Amino acid sequence: TTEITKSIKVAVANGDGIGHEIMDATLRILNAAGAKIDPEFIDIGEKVYESGNTSGISEKAWDAIRRNKIILKSPITTPQGKGYKSLNVTLRKSLGLFANVRPVSALHPYVHTNFPDMDVVIIRENEEDLYAGIEHRQTQDVVQCLKLITRPGCERIIRYAFEYARAYNRKKVTCMVKDNIMKLTDGLFHEVFLEIGAEYKDIEQNVQIIDIGSARLAARPEEYDVIVTSNLYGDIISDIAAEIGGSVGMAGSCNIGKDVAMFEAIHGSAPDIAGKQMANPSGLLNAAILMLAHLGQNKTADKIKNAWLATLEEGIHTPDIYKDGMTKKKVTTSQFADEIITRLGAQP
Ligand code: ATP
Ligand code: MG
Secondary structure (H helix, E strand, O other): OOOOOOOEEEEEEOOOOOHHHHHHHHHHHHHHHHOOOEEEEOOOOHHHHHHHOOOOOHHHHHHHHHOOOEEEEEOOOOOOOOOOHHHHHHHOOOOOOOEEEEEEEEOOOOOOOOOOEEEEEEEEEEOOOOOOOOOOEEEEEEEEEEEEEEHHHHHOOOOOOOOHHOOOOOOEEEEEEOOOOOOOOHHHHHHOOOHHHOOOOOOOOOOOOEEHHHHHHHHOHOOOOOOOEEHHHHHHHHHHHHHOOOOOOOOEEEEEEOOOEEEEEEEOOOHHHHHOOOOOOOHHHHHHHHHHHHHOHHHHHHHHHHHHHHHHHHOOEHHOOOOOOOOOOOHHHHHHHHHHHHHOOOOO
C-alpha cells in the first residue's frame, strides 16, 4: 500500500482535566513522525457547558466535525447536575458511532501486569442500552431509566464483531449478556448473536453471563479474544481489561460510524491528576495510531507504535505504570513524549 501524501483535516478537541496535556504530547509525537494530518481545533466540554450551552458543544464545533468526519478527542468533563447532557453520549448518538472498539494487550515484560498473555479486543455497542437517555422522575423519590435494545442495533454490532475477528485473524468471539434476568433485552442480544454467529462457522464463539464473564476476564484474561457486548457492560469490562493489562491510561479506542470516526482514550478526564504532568498519554496516542491506520497511514502508525514500545521497553514510565525493578526512569507526560520523539529520530 502506498502512503498518503496529502494532509487529512482532523477535528481535534483538547478536552478537560488531563486532556490538554495528553493531546499536546500526542500531537507532538504525530508531528515528529510526519503524520499527514492537519488539526482543526474545536471547543467542547467544560468551558462550553459553563457558557450556558447545556449540550457542551457549539455549532462551530459541529460544523468542523461534519466537514472533517474524523475526530481526535481528549476526555471531557460533564459538570454534575443542572440538566447537562453527556457530550460523549450526544456525539456517539448524533454521529451514529455504533461501534466502540477497545483493544487491550499486555506489554509484558516492559509494563507490569499479572497477565502477560492477555490480548483482547472489546467491541462495545455504543448507542443503545441504558445510555439511550430514557431516564425520568416518576415521583420525588422514584426515578427510572429504561433499557433500549433493538434488533438492527444488535445485528450491526454483532456483525461488526465477527467481521473484525475475520479481518484481524482473531479466533474467538465471546458474547456477554445477562439474559437470565433481562430475558427480553439481553435475550434479544443473545438470540441475534447465535443467528449471526451461524454465518461465521470459521470463528469459535461462546456466550457468557456478564457477572461470571467479567470475573473470569479479571482472573484469566488470556482466555478471551474478541468480546462483544452491550453499552454499559462494555464500558465496565473495558476499564477492567485496561487496568489489569497495565493501566487504564494505556488503552485507546475508536468509535466507528457509517461516515464519521472518532478516536479517543478509554479513560476519563482524571481531574485528580490534571495539570500535574502525571498523566500517561499512551491511551490517546494509541487512539491516534488507530486513526492513522484508519486513514491509510499505516507506515507512520507502525513507526510511532515501535517508538512507543521501545520507550516502554527501556523502562521509561509515567507514574501510573511505575513498578520497582521495571521502571528505570520515571517521567512526566511531556518527558514521555520527548523520549518517544527521540526514538523516532527527531528533536523533541
Ligand atoms: P469517565 O466517567 O469519564 O469514564 P472515570 O470516573 O471513569 O471517568 P477517569 O477520569 O477515567 O474516571 O479516571 C479514573 C482514575 O484513573 C483517575 O483518578 C486517574 O487517577 C486514573 N487515570 C485515568 N486516566 C489516566 C491516565 N491517562 N494516566 C494516569 N492515570 C489515569
Ligand atoms: Mg470510566
